[in-house]
Amino acid sequence: MANSTLDVQVLQASVDPDDESHFRILVGGKFIRYLTVDTGLYNLDDMCFAPSLVPLLPPLPPGDWNVGHISKDPTHGRPYFATATKNPLQNITHIWHPSQIDYLELKMGRKLRSNVYEATSPRFNSTIIAKFARFSWEIPYLDSETAAYEWIDGHQIGPEFLGHLTEEGRVIGFLIERVFDCRHATPEDLSLCQHTLAKLHKLGIKHGDTNKHNFLIRNGKATLIDFDSAERCENLKHLGEELQMLEQQLWDDSGRGGSIVG
Template identity: 55%
Template sequence: MSIPSPVVNSHVQLLAALVDFDDKEESEYRFLVDGRHVKYVTVDPGVLPKDDRTFAPVLLPLLPPFPLGDWNEGHISKDAQNGRPVFANVNKSSLPGVKNTWHPTLIDHLELRKLDRLRQNIHKVAHPRFDEPVLVKFAEFPWQIPYLEDETTVYQWIDGSGIGPKFLGHVTEEGRVIGFVMEYIDGARTATPDDLRACQRALSRLHALGIKHGDINKHNFVAAERDRTRVELDVEYSRLEG
């Protein structure tokens, strides 16, 4: 199979990829086109070389040319005639977004300048609104929005309590809210047994608000200098009964 010219899809940037290691299920991609428009693309298993599905310089030339027009979801399959990748369909969908936009600040994702990636969907970024680096957490794919919805609500519950990192605003993508910005705690690290009392104090403050944490382990605590231990809000929370 011939490889398309490198100029094909030169205006496309790979933002995120989720692939099945065994290549038995669809691969999911998030692309930025022309520096402005986000496109979500799924690819049938077996369409792309198994080892070249996530490395952008190799992946992008292998994909068929991105169709023009106003669309945000597309699907790639094999052409029945020659077996090459082809866009089987594209459409303009009403993608879900976080509904609980309780904070007054809205920041477009294109305004954020990435400095570092802490986790797959948590980046250290810079923005003109803030004097120091901040963290952004966002849904890479539309089906992840419910998790961000829950987390956004928990931040509303604890706002001003000093339990978790400060919530600084909502992040938008073409009008819909896909995540949020929170403070970056310089020198933060995963808690150790030496931080047990600080973790207990943070957890006690959480319980005092009538909230219980669904997964208490050291990886869900952010420890910095004395009395600045925070609870990470990346698991399910619920209100305490009674």
């Protein structure tokens, strides 16, 4: 198969100059595959810029595979596929919503974080948010967050959960509503944030990361996001400490937890 930009599209990359780098690619517009590239094979700038990297890749192996490893060929020193295998890939196991949407049904838009994108789909009337595991090590965080969205479902604490995001049948993430015309919280929004956080605590849930970027303010209401650190908690002392620390979090100007909000 020729490595033209029509055949291979780099969807996501995790580039490490000192270790293996990882890529999630789309082949022929239909098949998602995962590549591991040994360190030192390609220039760092090329690996960070898909149009430069794709022509440098060795020919893709034929057959049905989903995980490939590119190494240096011991005979001539050029990159080659040392392995290309069909492996069972890790998936989110906490499945509770009736809707499942395939990744390839979405048209991805603006990237908000490394694994968070605006997206559109014929199934929805407006822009939505897709959050998913790009690589296997992100699955546990997304699994925990998926469970947390079930805990808060119907309580108007976070964005509406719209369904599970799948890739070739396995669940890799979820879709939530896009909160439009919002902004991040400021110290002046303390009472709004306290109200929403108290609702979460009433359910016996500790958020675990109440930085100001995880509160979206719109129409006099605070909406919580990013529940990957959330956990069941019946310890009133721990819940009270999280609520007590909220004001300090809203004053924090370090940029911790920062993200793009339109």
